[in-house]
Amino acid sequence: MTSWLRTHGSVPLCLLLCCVVVAVCAEAPGAGDGVCSSPSITSCAECLRRGPQCAWCFSEDFQDGSWPGQRCDLPVNLLRKGCGPEFLEQSEVKVEVNATIGSTQVSPRDINITLRPGSEASFIVAVKQLERYPVDLYYLVDVSASMQENLDHLKTVGVALSLRMTEHSSDLWLGFGSFVDKPVSPYINVHPSKINNPCSDYEIRCRPAHGFHHVLSMTGNMTEFTRVIKRQRISGNMDTPEGGLDAMLQAAVCQKAVGWRPQAKRLLLLMTDQPSHLALDSRLAGIVTPHDGLCHLENNIYTGSTRMDHPSVGQLSDKLLDNHIYSIFAVEKQQYQWYEELVRLLPGSYLGKLGLFQAPNLIELVLDAYKRLLSEVALSVSVEDKAVSRYWVSVSPLCPDGSTAKDQSCSGVQPDQTVYFNITIGLRSCPDNGEDEDVQVMVRPVGYNESTVIRIHSKCSCSCGPEARSWTD
Template structure:
């Protein structure tokens, strides 16, 4: 449309011309000339894909030849429309692959591989099944400071009774034991030589030395052995009120080999204390500033890192409990309940029990209730590697057995053999600063379960291809079209032509790159236009300067080259809107346009203006000139016609049929006209007869009644005295410049004498 206006500008007002050009530019922009993906600053595939998950990069060697690199980045549908096949596109590729070879009884699947790019996301389902009568490992971690003396005595009878009580939930209960006090350094303990080995020397009681954590008994199913070990335990002592319970909990969780946690068992870690615990950074009081490394530091079952590393943070402790599939249970006295109540909210899968006294029955019911509650709540924790936690996001949506969707990412009231489904979505924000591909591991851990799902994310931040270099791009060899079966042209830098610009000129042209680009390294780099894209080997092609057909350049059936549409096979015309096939012009007799015309753009154009019809089969005015010719041959004969006569009859048949149709229509019209004429003449004659008859009757009536005197007519029944003899009227008038007073005239108009004839 724009090119047509420019060609006919002399007959079009300038304002209309400029308006149409603006509309054409706007239409091109709205139809995909620009998109959220395209930007003139984009010069590589990686930059393109960072624009969003919908963007794609075309690395086809001859795609839009000569166009700027930025035009290789666009929506995938726009690239396909411009001739880039899907196999030449680098685009968002999200894959989710499940490794079904790993068996599982509680959590499935066990292993998932995901491929992500920045801006993309992937979803998968993790199923968690609650089993019945599962093996249970219970580890007692007891505060043995002096204030716990009475509570420690109550533990001596708890082993056998607890084993009997837990038979309701499991037939395989193993128990272990460990103790803690606090870090054995000042100011937590008294470092006087007489107090180090016996903190209770002032009370003449033999106590154990203070310790951060002492692993006493590994997991065992022998309840007699458990009771024997408990009976041998003695208390210790320290200076300050808080204890080192969280520090000891971390060691009991991570030292799996020493503690003897069974891989197939539910793991319960029971902390018994009557005081709050130290938190991270508290160790600075003792000059300890090294953060805890989260590892096991046991030598001869004694925690050796207690005097070297700080207390663990709540986040670190929570991660280690989840990582090792451990349910923490806090058994505390009423005075410390509020402090631990705020603590357990920060540790997933934990349970808090309030005890007035640490008697055996109370402890047994606490453990049984905690186990039952913890098993009925199913939740998952998703953790990303620290190095990549800022570049990924995670969303968890559980579907509970009752069909509800929990808001707090956990399901309660889950019964044995029921399954909870977690819909987990992982998305990638960005790549690392160096832009390299990386592999990231994400752990999906059902809280308290000894099985988990490993999600391996392959983050693609680089493209298989890269920038399409113009002079030296050996490093981009994987991007070039030759690997996909496209023959490459000789490289410009290896050509021996003395004039490198010669390769940028079309045959017969003296302009480099058709005047719409610059020649670099023997190749045309086309200019950027606000109207659209300029491309081609010599920048001779574009997507805006040709005529549009159905709002699509060249009707979508050709390419625009040098301002003209070059149509694909089967189409022709200035806008590729005309099919070259003549099948639509063949008449019923098999001839093209009945043998009397040409097929132009799929329609018949008759040779004679007298002809009409879709196939030039009609000629109402041809009767006088061709009727005799067509009737010269007796086409009604069934035999004896020569080949020439048969062809003649075949040509004349439509005309004779048409003439017969016309004759029949003319005869019908004449018959109707004659009938209407007779009706009109009859009606007219009737009216004349009626008029003459009336005149004769009036004349006869006047003769019988006497002549009318003077032809006058007298009014009767009226008193004629009221009729005035004259009509008087006074008229006052003024001149344009009247005198001192106006002039009055008196006029008398005589009336008709009474004796004159009067018509009422």
């Protein structure tokens, strides 16, 4: 471990370690002596909660006979009043960077921070774009009846896309899955003659409706991909929205079944000509159980479709981030506006508009999406739910061209370039019980399989112990 320690009044430290700068700051607001001194303060913990600039003198004979609040003051005042420096309990901010964990894209990978209420710590996370990545592309296709022509065009995509992607990736693998909607009323016709063949009115043999069917795990064999696509048949349902988000979540979290490779850039391509159902829509079918966010595949069929609601957009966003997946939406122009609103809520997503899903158009869409997604380096910072209200986070990126972006991302990043994110985390308050607390913060570059773990120890009690209060009696 490499450790940096700063107490109030010292100069902030900025050190360089493996191209990562860690700066620790405990800012003292421009306030007078009265900020710390108050007759209402009776203990060390109460004193330090006044702010990071305050200190407590726990010397037994300090100003004997004075009211307890006199023990709480600015450190310079306490020293002037005769408190020895060894008897000062004061706020400190401590950062420990674990430099032993190797990384090729994100550094550092592991940081420990100690904070007191009102204090903050700043550090820099570096994210490097590599030259070439292996790529996993999973086609998730709406196979409702209106998608027949579009499904046919997929048959020639595999080999052609593989050839075009050699310009950008050394290793392309493809997978395939299909969806329609939840196979319950009112989303499908539940008449016995319609369940097994929803297209019987049109004298067409089609497959039963399904929430999600994982068909082909990731493979580099383009001939196998083409063979699987040629075997696919359409299905049918009753209402206009489809179960796309439900299927997306399963494709994201069922990593073993889908075969996502750990080292690959992961692209999940949703092809549809309709909007998607959202959370709470399933109440129409009497399904009120919220989605648990887990994988529910048995024999490659999604078994939770009739038991759980559609996932919320926030839940889907979290699962895509957790599993390092970029999402691409290939939709017909009539639905473009609906998905335009959706992608704003999904970090690392791309929306493409196609008049017809012809193979050349789809290949160009995938190539453009890949280049756009990789050239934008964005960061997601999440605090544990139990403590999210007690912390604040600020992120400021420094882009390779020297500019500073207002949001949490840089665009136009080229291979072998590095984006530096200056992250500041501050502690507003301690838990209601006043006890110390350990909290984990995840810093995740969108679409990357590496992340930074921040372990924060909120120091709410005083190390001078229970005696600190007895000297005030």
